[in-house]
Amino acid sequence: RRWLRQLHDEIHVTSVFVTHDQEEALEVSDRVVVINKGKVEQIGTPESVYDHPATPFVANFLGSVNLFHGRVENGHLHVGDDALALGSTDGSDGKAVAFVRPHEFDLVPGWEARGGLPARIVRIVSVGPSAQIELTHHDGELIEVTIGREAFRLLGLSEGDQVSLRPRHIRVFPSEAQAA
Known part of the structure; x- marks a missing residue:
């Protein structure tokens, strides 16, 4: 990958590189085109398609994600009896599917209903x-979280402990x- 990226930079030529390896595509390219069943889902820089996926397919395709089914109401995602603040929303309330990457969680010891x-x-x-x-939500859904080893050690958590994600x-x- 490093060699290919270096060669591309040295010869200054436009090239098309086709791969099913998402990591490779994000590492080697300047722009990525994500295609699903012959349809273009998103075009952009590796950072933009990873950080701001345009569709559920792109979110799920580019890296590991945790999937939550819920309902958006008044700027919150309701997952069962729990609500997560969304910050800015487009104002669309209704049934929703949400994606959170494993490294985008904070773990707080104990169960706290808020936030x-x-x-x-x-x-x-x-x-x-x-x-x-690996954690389970009260509905039995498995959730995966990744944090720095030292940060986790400082939390003093063990298997069986209750946390707020x-x-x-x-x-x-x-x-x-999601259905589309």
Whole structure:
């Protein structure tokens, strides 16, 4: 990948590189075209398509995500009995599907109803620089969280502990977009 990127920069020629490897596409390219069943879903820089996916397909295709089904009302995503503030919204209330990447959560020890989802830690894999944490929401849904290993150690959490999951970034789409 490094060699290919370097060659591309040295010869200053436009090229088309086709791959099914999302990481490779994001690392090597200046612009990415995400295609689903022959239809262009999104065109943009690697950063823009990863950080601001235009469709649920792009959000799910480019990297690991946690999926939540809920309802948007008054600037909040309601997942069961829990509500998450969305910040700015386009004003569209109704059924929605939301995506949160594993590294976009903060873990707060204990269950706090405000601003987070209550969850229980079921598995911790703390090897290398990151801790991979599997949790379950009260509805039984599995949620994956990734945080720095040292930050996780400082929280003093263990398997079985209750936490409040606070997403730092939520990508929300109307439920109809998921079906499309």
